[in-house]
Amino acid sequence: xxxxxxxxxxxxxxxxxxxxxxxxxxxxxxxxxxxxxxxxxxxxxxxxxxxxxxxxxxxxxxxxxxxxxxxxxxxxxxxxxxxxxxxxxxxxxxxxxxxxxxxxxxxxxxxxxxxxxxxxxxxxxxxxxxxxxxxxxxxxxxxxxxxxxxxxxxxxxxxxxxxxxxxxxxxxxxxxxxxxxxxxxxxxxxxxxxxxxxxxxxxxxxxxxxxxxxxxxxxxxxxxxxxxxxxxxxxxxxxxxxxxxxxxxxxxxxxxxxxxxxxxxxxxxxxxxxxxxxxxxxxx
Amino acid sequence: xxxxxxxxxxxxxxxxxxxxxxxxxxxxxxxxxxxxxxxxxxxxxxxxxxxxxxxxxxxxxxxxxxxxxxxxxxxxxxxxxxxxxxxxxxxxxxxxxxxxxxxxxxxxxxxxxxxxxxxxxxxxxxxxxxxxxxxxxxxxxxxxxxxxxxxxxxxxxxxxxxxxxxxxxxxxxxxxxxxxxxxxxxxxxxxxxxxxxxxxxxxxxxxxxxxxxxxxxxxxxxxxxxxxxxxxxxxxxxxxxxx
Numbered sequence: 001x002x003x004x005x006x007x008x009x010x011x012x013x014x015x016x017x018x019x020x021x022x023x024x025x026x027x028x029x030x031x032x033x034x035x036x037x038x039x040x041x042x043x044x045x046x047x048x049x050x051x052x053x054x055x056x057x058x059x060x061x062x063x064x065x066x067x068x069x070x071x072x073x074x075x076x077x078x079x080x081x082x083x084x085x086x087x088x089x090x091x092x093x094x095x096x097x098x099x100x101x102x103x104x105x106x107x108x109x110x111x112x113x114x115x116x117x118x119x120x121x122x123x124x125x126x127x128x129x130x131x132x133x134x135x136x137x138x139x140x141x142x143x144x145x146x147x148x149x150x151x152x153x154x155x156x157x158x159x160x161x162x163x164x165x166x167x168x169x170x171x172x173x174x175x176x177x178x179x180x181x182x183x184x185x186x187x188x189x190x191x192x193x194x195x196x197x198x199x200x201x202x203x204x205x206x207x208x209x210x211x212x213x214x215x216x217x218x219x220x221x222x223x224x225x226x227x228x229x230x231x232x233x234x235x236x237x238x239x240x241x242x243x244x245x246x247x248x249x250x251x252x253x254x255x256x257x258x259x260x261x262x263x264x265x266x267x268x269x270x271x272x273x274x275x276x277x278x279x280x281x282x283x284x
Numbered sequence: 285x286x287x288x289x290x291x292x293x294x295x296x297x298x299x300x301x302x303x304x305x306x307x308x309x310x311x312x313x314x315x316x317x318x319x320x321x322x323x324x325x326x327x328x329x330x331x332x333x334x335x336x337x338x339x340x341x342x343x344x345x346x347x348x349x350x351x352x353x354x355x356x357x358x359x360x361x362x363x364x365x366x367x368x369x370x371x372x373x374x375x376x377x378x379x380x381x382x383x384x385x386x387x388x389x390x391x392x393x394x395x396x397x398x399x400x401x402x403x404x405x406x407x408x409x410x411x412x413x414x415x416x417x418x419x420x421x422x423x424x425x426x427x428x429x430x431x432x433x434x435x436x437x438x439x440x441x442x443x444x445x446x447x448x449x450x451x452x453x454x455x456x457x458x459x460x461x462x463x464x465x466x467x468x469x470x471x472x473x474x475x476x477x478x479x480x481x482x483x484x485x486x487x488x489x490x491x492x493x494x495x496x497x498x499x500x501x502x503x504x505x506x507x508x509x510x511x512x513x514x515x516x517x518x519x520x521x522x523x524x525x526x527x
Contacts, residue, residue, distance in 0.1 A: 173368035176335055179355045180362040181382035181437055191381075195372040 042250035054248035062228045063236040071212045074151045079205050082159025090167035107156050115153050116221025142224035150218035155208045162204030206263050285440045285473050286311045292341035300500030301327045314467045315475045316484035319494030324501020325477045333443050334358040361434030363444040367426045369418035375429050376414035382437035404432040424455040444476035460487050481525050485509040495520050
């Protein structure tokens with residue numbers, strides 16, 4: 001048989017391949033690339049100066065600061081909870097494991113708006129807990145704690161979901177080896193478990209961060225969208241857009257997109273820089 | 285170190301892994317736990333190493349009750365079936381792990397750690413691989429690194445779970461002699477688990493033949509290889525060593 005006609009059994013015909021590639025490129029272009037370009041085009045429609053001017057507005061600044069603060073608080077907390085949950089689920093055998101895994105996935109299946117409403121109904125000023133907290137001067141709803149709770153609820157599964165398959169695949173043998181060598185639990189965690197999951201953890205954290213900064217539904221419900229106080233970037237974008245302030249809306253949207261692109265870039269750079277270690281981790 | 289296993293049993297939930305078994309291992313012996321899968325031999329090894337706790341029974345080290353000792357306190361050099369080398373560390377760091385994990389007071393200084401790791405690399409006859417990662421080693425090299433890592437903690441005994449299981453036939457033969465040599469050099473009481481009767485008979489001073497059943501693994505016969513060959517104590521032993 002000549003080389004030209006020989007094809008591995010798993011390979012598609014050239015026509016099918018071209019068709020598939022075209023479909024993917026079209027899909028990606030229409031769904032991902034085009035909207036991203038439009039955001040930047042719309043933002044710069046009246047020039048860079050106008051766009052930057054809209055950003056210097058007090059409310060826009062407040063929104064950016066709030067979103068970054070929310071992410072800076074909720075992402076590390078979720079990273080810790082996610083690692084703890086994944087560690088617990090993969091390294092120990094106990095009854096009700098399946099239930100716990102389902103609970104971790106719950107935020108994926110519950111609409112963020114419903115999640116936000118649940119927080120309002122639990123911690124709102126007219127509930128027992130909420131009323132008492134407001135009395136103490138710590139309101140949850142229409143304030144920062146509520147936004148953090150909502151964000152954490154929505155982004156909770158990201159880290160644990162990334163880690164669980166990796167940790168199951170790696171098994172417990174390395175941890176057990178460390179124990180027989182005399183290491184205590186904490187030492188095992190820091191020197192064996194954490195280094196082995198660091199890439200999955202980084203990936204989970206980046207996804208979690210992107211979602212935390214972009215969360216709209218749940219935050220819109222609990223925050224009350226008070227301008228300059230509890231309005232985050234996504235909720236501010238929506239309000240600006242409703243008011244036909246399209247340059248301001250799209251500029252803020254561009255900022256959000258840029259933040260996402262920066263995290264993506266960061267991830268790629270880290271991967272490039274530690275490529276050998278990454279390969280060493282995967283080939284073993 | 286003299287090891288005594290006194291009526292140890294183990295069950296995982298409703299599943300019995302070990303029927304009460306008793307066994308005395310003289311100091312400095314090289315012992316094989318031989319049996320098919322499901323005979324509880326790995327469970328017994330893990331109980332000795334402190335990775336599992338027995339459901340009932342006692343373990344005695346040199347006459348002292350060691351049943352309640354934690355895995356860290358046992359100081360058992362353990363070689364895992366797939367070696368469980370730390371994949372993100374170099375061979376040097378793998379071997380040094382146990383020394384660096386010691387509490388600050390008893391931790392040897394850096395130069396001393398380096399000296400000991402170098403000695404161990406010489407002992408396993410791989411002096412030049414300290415800077416490599418486990419993924420860059422062959423199966424046989426990994427096994428020897430795992431052995432060196434276990435020896436680094438100056439263990440009181442050496443426990444090996446199917447140490448030759450993941451190797452091809454030729455390397456297996458070479459490494460058998462390697463383990464014998466290391467045992468003879470260190471004089472450590474050494475227990476290894478295997479399902480390969482040739483390996484057990486050729487390498488061990490004392491062979492413990494185990495069988496599995498619904499009520500858990502049990503010991504069929506304990507003896508020197510030639511005695512077991514000459515006088516199998518049960519039909520199971522006769523069939524198993526003939527296979």
